[in-house]
Amino acid sequence: MDYQTSIWPLAAILISLLGAIPIMLSGRSPNLRESWTLLAALGKVAIVVALLPAVLAGGGYEFVIAEVLPGVPLALRVDAMGMFFALVASILWFFTSLYSIGYMRALKEHAQTRYFASFAVAISATIGVAFAANLLTLYLFYEMLSLSTYPLVTHEQNAEARTSGRKYLTYILGTSIGLALPAMLIVYALTGTLDFKSGGILAGSGASPQVLGLVLVLFLFGFAKSGIMPFHGWLPAAMVAPTPVSSFLHGVAVVKVGVFSILRVIFHIFGADLLLDVNLGVVITSIASITILVASLVALTQDNLKRRLAYSTIGQLSYMILGAGMLSAAGMTGGLLHIAMHAFGKITLFFCAGAIFVAAGKKYISQMDGLGRQMPITYLAFMFGSLSIIGMPPLGGFISKWNLVIGAVSSDQLLLLVVLLVSSLLNAAYFLPIVYRGFFARAADPVFDEGIREAPLFCLIPLSMTACASLALFFYPDIFLRLAQLALFP
Amino acid sequence: MSASNLHMYVMIAPLLTAFFVNLLGRRSRAWLAPLTLGSLAFSSLASLVVLGRVVRSGGYRYTVGNWTPPFGIELVVDHLSALMLVLISLVALAATLSALKSAEQELPGREHLFFTLYLILIAGLMGLVLTADAFNLYVLLEITSITTYGLIAMGKGRAPLASFNYIIMGSIGACFYLLGVGYLYLMTGTLNMADIARILPDISGGAAVATALAFMLVGLWVKMALFPLHGWLPSAYSLAPTGAALLVAPLMTKVTIYLMVRVMFSIFSVDYLFLQNPLVQSGIVWAAAIGIVCASALALAQRNLKRMLTYIIVAEVGYMVGGVWLANSTGMTGALLHIVNDALMTLCLFLAAAAIYYRLGSLDFDRLQGIYRKMPVTMAAFTVGAFSMIGVPPTAGFFSKWYLILGGIESGHWEYVAALLFSSLVNAVLFFRIIEIGYFFKSGEHHGHELREEAPLLMQVPLLISAVALIVIGLGSGPLVDSVIRMALPGGF
Secondary structure (H helix, E strand, C coil), rough: CCEECCCCCHHHHHHHHHHHHHHHCCCHHHHHHHHEEEEEEEHHHHHHHHHHHHHHCCEEEEEEEEEEECCCCEEEEEHHHHHHHHHHHHHHHHHHHHHHHHHHCCCCCCHHHHHHHHHHHHHHHHHHHEEECCCCHHHHHHHHHHHHHHHCCCCCCCCCHHHHHHHHHHHHHHHHHHHHHHHHHHHHHHHHHCCCCCCCCCCCCCCCCCHHHHHHHHHHHHHHHHHHCCCEEEHHHHHHHHHHHHHHHHHHHHHHHHHHHHHHHHHHHCHHHHHHHCCCCHHHHHHHHHHHHHHHHHHCCCCCCHHHHHHHHHHHHHHHHHHHCCCHHHHHHHHHHHHHHHHHHHHHHHHHHHHHHHCCCCHHHHHHHCCCHHHHHHHHHHHHHHHHCCCCCCHHHHHHHHHHHHHHHHHCCCCCHHHHHHHEEEEEEEHHHHHHHHHHHCCCCCCCCCCCCCHHHEEEEHHHHHHHHHHHHHCCCCCHHHHHHHCCCC | CHHHHHHHHHHHHHHHHHHHHHHHHHCCCCHHHHHHHHHHHHHHHHHHHHHHHHHHHHHHHHHHHCCCCCCEEEEECCCCHHHHHHEEEEEHHHHHHHHHHHHHCCCCCCHHHHHHHHHHHHHHHHHHHCCCCCHHHHHHHHHHHHHHHHHHHCCCCCCCHHHHHHHHHHHHHHHHHHHHHHHHHHHCCEHHHHHHHHHHCCCCCHHHHHHHHHHHHHHHHHHCCCCCCCCCHHHHHHHHHHHHHHHHHHHHHHHHHHHHHHHHHHHCCHHHHCCCHHHHHHHHHHHHHHHHHHHHHHCCCCCEEEHHHHHHHHHHHHHHHHHHHCCCHHHHHHHHHHHHHHHHHHHHHHHHHHHHHCCCHHHCCCCCCCCHHHCCCHHHHHHHHHHHHHCCCHHHHHHHHHHHHHHHHCCCCHHHHHHHHHHHHHHHHHHHHHEEEHHHHHCCCCCCCCCCCCCCCHHHHHHHHHHHHHHHHHCCCCHHHHHHHHHHHHCCC
């Protein structure tokens, strides 16, 4: 496959990174500041979409930033897999920016300038991870994302937020420095390169299955942003952040950067064939299966809506890793597709949770009885998001889960099929009661809840649009499907 | 001045200026800034020219006054020493900008004395990296040490005591080194390093040579504060006047690491050091690894920014000693690159500490609340330095750590790999603790808004330059390694 040299991948990253500067400088004029955010978001979507046709045609772009280590430059490459992720992230950033404006203003949050600036840096890092051409570049942007999201988690600046921020950094930096970095160095010592290549670079390095297994486990746990158990504790803790942060970063960008990194390693560092040869897929699938089941069970017990969503995310993220670990064509496709499908569904759910908090000031599911009658649009969107995550037609989540099921069957891993089915039931069990009680249960305190209306339009429009997108993805998954195919079977 | 002895002027400029600083600075402090900055700017430019020439046309040896070795004084200008020369003059120049301000505040009326010692120290450091003579090395080592004792003793409070402590330890270290040189002189009858190296393989007397090596190494280890010989460093560096710490902290330990490399590979052979005594080689890597872990753990216990930084310096010494003794070219590359990077990041952090101290008069953690709001520029640069210490790419610190860890993996020294990773994690804890206190604790809850009160421009400029340099050197570490560090590796690698 040939890649054209082009500065545009760098531009896609820099537009929001440089956008952080005018955002910081125009802190005194909120309208101007938010225009910069929206401008950068639109610009980013435009650049990413402009790069899309060449990728769909089977090509791509590259750009070398600097030659830093022998055989390992800091370099960007737009290939199908990176494009897949960048497309999801940049589109959802735009919606989140709209939503943030509504949310932050409605709640009169403090330090909004810092908030929007950190957000802009975080999305740059996310696109950087998507477009990284090798593991070192990916690691660089991965760390940049960790550091730029820390101020967002600690946003409230009270004792709870500081503790959560500490927990966040401990998990994320601890695993990336303590596990992923040595794994990367071992790969480099074995192969002399860190380039992402289809088919992997470790095949033919002569490493023993034990070493390969060790490196694989180091990577799986090292990229703890994927919320894989037992390194998932930061995600529920990070829910103290403002809801747009939870929705975009902890529903889409941060967590999926973790999954994306793991998938990159599985597909393009190890290669499916090598993992099949040494039979390491089972390591991946068993860790992922445990995470899926345990997280779904824990989600059932959470009364705080955002925490329930967080545990749901932990479970769903491992679907993607599970799919990749199946090492069958349909399984890997399903895993990759689930990145997009889950993103649109989960961001809708988080947007709804935030809208409920803005409009009604409620955080706990037990207080939300009857709320759906007062906020019908929000609750409808919530239903769409839930159904997509559960994997029901006609919503996008069905397509990825269908592929996962086929992947499990076609590779004769029937135990995984059981995991998928049980987990889907659990998903339904923890989501549908919220919708049901919202519409049909009698409100506990009708007098007090009298005046509740829908959230501001800035909140309502984005969440309706992402809900519609979830629906549309069922009927038109072609672009993502094509990108996934190109990424896995060039 | 002819082009061929430019390196002499690099060293002579600060030495001569030292006297003028004393004479003229006594009259009026207006002389201080132009003299010190002028001489160091000259040294910086000249050393860059020297490095450029070495990169283009290779290293050379120079005999002072044409007295031929082994009797005359010989200087060696190769990739490594030219690089060190550039490093010393640039770091000194940046440190001086800030030191002028802090000396004005802390040592009113004694500034000319301070800068006299300061410039002699710089000249001594430059001499150290140039000399090719084992005894001259001792002399210059004492020149730098004695000036440092004086500078530290100018500090407030218990500084003279810390300085005295350092004198005892430093003198012991120097004696050890001198004894080692004495043994070598007895065996070979010469003091010129190249000369000794030529004669050593032909003589019998393994025990005496081994003793010489051991004495010289231990002497240097005391001087560079390798754990557990580090006892003097934290107090000496944290009680010293701010301006003195600015110069000494980034350079002194790093130059001593350079001296270890120089002594090891100019006098002894790779074969003798590493292959004939693999047990010693492994033992030193183990000791370095343990030192890194212990020093990092001690850093965790500190409640004062500067003391914390001094323990980090001790841990970093372990990085470099371990890297050199890994006995492979990756580890050696990492150690040499880390000399440059560590000097720069220590400079950056100490410059930030100096700026904070200038405004707050204290560096205790509980005083740092709200410091980000008060001094945003300073703290932004501090954060870059902190990231480099933690080893976040693309800052410089990441890349030297990369080589060091890779060297550990290649040679199978997993204890060293683990120690480096542990120390990186500890650094993350240390610096994020400060970021949390400085940024996320709401300060001045009674007064409402904290006033923005940045350090003077003269302190901000070098700080910002050093922070930018950390990123530039990080991104440029590929070319730096290819064109300078690889050429600087001792023969045999």
